[in-house]
Amino acid sequence: MIELDFSKGNGLLPAIAQDAQTGEVLMMAYINRESWELSLSSGVVHYWSRSRNKLWKKGESSGNVQEIREIRVDCDSDCVLFKVRQIGEAACHTGFRSCFYRVLEGDELVEDGEKIFDPKKVYGDK
Amino acid sequence: MIELDFSKGNGLLPAIAQDAQTGEVLMMAYINRESWELSLSSGVVHYWSRSRNKLWKKGESSGNVQEIREIRVDCDSDCVLFKVRQIGEAACHTGFRSCFYRVLEGDELVEDGEKIFDPKKVYGDK
Numbered sequence: 001m002i003e004l005d006f007s008k009g010n011g012l013l014p015a016i017a018q019d020a021q022t023g024e025v026l027m028m029a030y031i032n033r034e035s036w037e038l039s040l041s042s043g044v045v046h047y048w049s050r051s052r053n054k055l056w057k058k059g060e061s062s063g064n065v066q067e068i069r070e071i072r073v074d075c076d077s078d079c080v081l082f083k084v085r086q087i088g089e090a091a092c093h094t095g096f097r098s099c100f101y102r103v104l105e106g107d108e109l110v111e112d113g114e115k116i117f118d119p120k121k122v123y124g125d126k
Numbered sequence: 127m128i129e130l131d132f133s134k135g136n137g138l139l140p141a142i143a144q145d146a147q148t149g150e151v152l153m154m155a156y157i158n159r160e161s162w163e164l165s166l167s168s169g170v171v172h173y174w175s176r177s178r179n180k181l182w183k184k185g186e187s188s189g190n191v192q193e194i195r196e197i198r199v200d201c202d203s204d205c206v207l208f209k210v211r212q213i214g215e216a217a218c219h220t221g222f223r224s225c226f227y228r229v230l231e232g233d234e235l236v237e238d239g240e241k242i243f244d245p246k247k248v249y250g251d252k
Contacts, residue, residue, distance in 0.1 A: 001233065002230060002233065002234075002235055008176065014140045014154055016142055016151060016154060018151060022149070023148070023149025023150070024149070025142060025144060025151065025207055027200070028140055028142060028154075028200065028205040050134065070229060070230075071229070071230040072226035072227075072228060072229050072230070073226070073228050073230065073235055074153070074154065074225040074226050074228075075218050075219070075220050075222070075225045075227070076225075079154040079225075079226075081151055081226045092201050093201070094201050096201070099200040099201045099202075099205075100198035100199070100200050100205075100207045101198075101201070102198060102199050102200075102201075103196060103197070103198050104128060104196075104197040104198070104199065107127065107128065108128075109128055109199055
C-alpha cells in the first residue's frame with residue numbers, strides 16, 4: 001500500500017478527478033485513509049464528505065461513479081490525481097459535466113460549462 | 127472582486143494549476159485571500175506556502191512563473207482552477223514538468239514524468 005501524507009490536513013488530502021480521455025478537470029474533493037484504500041480496492045473513486053462528515057462513494061446517489069484509469073501522486077505525497085472515466089458524463093451535483101463550469105470574465109463568474117442533467121430529476125427536491 | 131469561500135479551510139483554499147494548452151495538471155497548492163487578489167491583479171499565480179507560512183509567488187526563486195490564461199471556480203466556490211502558461215516548462219521544485227510525475231503501478235509509485243531541470247542548479251544545495 002502506498003503511504004500518503006495524511007498528517008498535514010488532519011487526516012484529509014485533496015484529490016483531483018480528471019477526465020482520462022479529454023484532460024478536463026472534473027472536480028476536487030477530499031480523501032481520508034479509508035476512502036483512499038476503498039478507491040484502490042474497488043477501482044472507483046471514494047471521497048470523504050466534509051459537509052456530511054462521512055465516507056462518500058462518488059455517484060452513490062446519482063449513479064455517476066468515477067472509474068479509475070490511472071492514479072498519480074504529487075511530489076509531497078499530499079495530493080492525488082485520479083484520471084477517470086466519468087460514468088453519466090457529469091461529475092457535478094449541479095448537473096454540469098465539471099464542477100468548474102464557471103469562468104472568470106472581468107469581475108464576473110460566467111457559466112459556460114456543459115449541463116448534462118437536471119439535479120431535481122436525479123436527486124429529487126432536496 | 128469574486129468572493130471565494132475561504133471559511134472552510136481556515137482561510138486557505140486548494141488551487142489547481144493546469145497547462146492551458148496540453149491540459150496536463152501541473153500542481154496543487156493553497157491560496158489565501160491575499161494570494162488570490164495578487165494573482166488577479168498581477169496575472170501570475172501566487173499561492174500561500176503552508177510549510178514556510180508565507181505568501182509565495184510561484185517561480186520567485188526559479189523564474190518558473192505561471193502566467194494565467196483562464197480562471198475557473200468550482201460549484202462551491204472553494205476551489206480554483208488556474209489554466210496557465212508554465213514559464214520554464216516545469217512546475218515542480220524537483221525539476222519535473224508536473225508535480226504528479228509518479229504513477230501508481232501495482233503497489234509502487236513509478237516516476238514517468240518529464241524532468242526539465244536539475245533542482246541543485248536552480249535552487250542551489252539547500
